[in-house]
Amino acid sequence: MKSEIVPPSVGGALLALQRATHATLHLIATELVDLDLSPSEINALANLADGVGRTVSQLGAAVGAKPTTLTSVLDRLERRGHVTRSTRAGDRRSVLIELTDSGREAAAVITRTLADIEHRALGALPPEAVAGFHAVLNALTTEG
Template sequence: MEDDLLAYTDRFRTTLETTHRKISLAVLSKLDTELTRPQLFLLFMIAKEGMPKQSHLAEKMGVKPSAITVMIDRLVQSGHVIRKHHETDRRIVLVEVTDTGKAIIKMTENVQRDVIARGLSQLSPEDRHVLVNAFEKLNTYY
């Protein structure tokens, strides 16, 4: 890899990770919730997947089924998700977001939108255009 591209790769990776972490922390600090970042991430994943199997969630997150069970236990205890058994195969455990979980997702999305808008407002309209277009283009490569 050429030196210039390597330098941009390192700068991009560092900046992306740092920015993502800062946005996540800013969002979490504005939310009135006991949920942690990993719990919120899992809650969003469950909502996106519909009513996924616990094993599917473990696979997607790259963790052991026992680890996902503990995380889901906490979300069940806090009332954000419920477990259901598959209609035809009772061995399969599905996870579904509750109304409480849906409410925190909606609140999180609103806070996240506000936090990101605050940062983007610091850029000129031209820089915002370039930044978002470049990310959208980069996204098509993955």
Template sequence: MKPRLQLVPFVHRTTHRIGLYLEAAEPPLGLSQGEAHLLAHLAEAGPSSVAELHRAFAHKRSTLTSYLDRLEARGEVSRDVRPEDRRSFTVRLTRGGARTAARVHQHLADLEDRALARLTERDLRGFQAVLHALSETIDGHHSPQPRRKSP
């Protein structure tokens, strides 16, 4: 019998539930989870190139472009040609986008504050270590190693 997965299902389920949490926001945000996270990221990181957004989120390029197209059509972001490389764009929040991003950030901060109230600092550090290990393993494309059996 295969060992039960211990990390990925919980990360996946929680990520999905965060999306549902944002969808239930009142008044409605009118954004997909991906769009909401892009706006929140731009609010924290400031204007970013499409390549920087791709590195931050690892979306397929076509998915990222679709998110940006919809956000631009709604007036939440603008894409400006980068003077140093006219083949690329800088994505920035518009005034309306900054207001929407602030609402997204507030919803996420409220959720995080309520969750953190249930954890110790040690719990948080351990959780962050697990997420870093998953990310580094994915980024390094390490091949799966067989599980070591305890003696």
């Protein structure tokens, strides 16, 4: 199943990152096919799974996309009854995104599946490798 480690090349980290992302998105889509949600819908619900309401800007920052990208994603989630949009108290420009009951259920399935995939893929790796992974991701996310 698992092939040998591919030696990294200079500048290859970003290519490997994109490849791994594509691979995991395929895997996630397969395992969550019953939910009938798009990758971005899954991502948004997963980020909201902690039950904390967020503005569109906050959610965008969490997933790494601009608010305008999220408009249609949230339209579909709202239509499915998974999230509500409300005016945020104290700032009527902002829209508060919150999970509904069905959204919480979907989010729970999603986070369980993500945790399962993660455990299966990374369970045999030393904790230092996983810590290094997170350090690199953080460095890449904040570079610029």
